Amino acid sequence: MIRRLFENRNFVIAARIVLGAIFMYASFDKMANPQAFADIIDNYKMLPVQLVNPLAIFLPWLEFLTGLFLVTGKWVQGSLLIYTTLLVIFIIALGQALVRGLDISCGCFSVNPSTTSEVWLRIIEDLAMLAVCIGLLKYGESSDTDVETEIENQKTII
């Protein structure tokens, strides 16, 4: 049943657009306020301080570009692989914060520390997105493949 779902072209396109839009939306606030995002990353206490600022600068752009490629349907396979990797990293970061009882702001969609964010809820959201990503990688045909197949078919017909 799951396989059939991910073989449905409309579902695959919708899933890609939703996943991409989520990452693009999540990146805007972080891009605008890199210092606040750096503080949030530092609060996770996972990285040496030298890596905090580079991550605060580049991660929002990685999210944005990955999201953009998923929405536009270009470089889908590569984008999905990056998306999946990022989600795994986010789940690990949130999980360790939850286990260690760190009193932190998630920084998932907003860098405002006042934003209420239940860490466990974010983990569930990320797990759901991860499941969709894995489904797309395993069963879903990427947009690039679709286009190439279409071109091949047309060539054959001609």
Next chain:
Amino acid sequence: MDKRSLWQICGILLLTLLAGIFFNLSNPNRIQFIGDEKNVDYSASDSLLNALRIQDSIQKAADSLMTNSSRREDSLKLLLEQKLKDSLLAVQKDSLKRVQDSVKAAKQKTEDSLKNTQTQSQDIAKPVDIKIDFAKALFDKKHRFIDARDVSDFDAGHIQGALNIPYHDLEKYREKLNSLPKDQVYVTYCSSACDVSIDMAYAMVKMGFKKVYIFHGGWDEWKNAGYP
């Protein structure tokens, strides 16, 4: 992973690198590419604690001198009434003068010490990291403690008399925080493995609070020390 996916990943990473660099350079809120290490600097904590102790001891000495002075004055008055008025008057005058001089000197010292301490405190342009012993001294002096943890953590246990202003709900509590006098001494704390006390202290300084200390040991260290 096939070759095409690998190329796509490399392409996305390269674009990310370029976009990140250019955007950060042109962003008015840009940050350094390599951040500075956050050091907890306790150097001010010990000197402030010493200043506070000196101030206390001088205050005590001045108080005891004042008490002795008044006692001595009373006894001299009695003697004055009973015995040789003229000769004792001279002695009393002399004695009183000496006591008054010593009280004056002690007062001067106290004022100097207070001024020094106040100057040190007024110089705080940013929050100062403090250890538990200085935090306890400030607690004994009835200075206000700000608990930056969430309400549930605060309810589970907190420093006696502390005010709970959760940093994660700062917007909600901003008015309450603003209503506090800005020129008083405040000590922020959270648990021990947290940074909200630091964030809160810097936010308070931004809001115009002049003397903010960060007690890094937080509630955990306070509780373990058996303090109220």
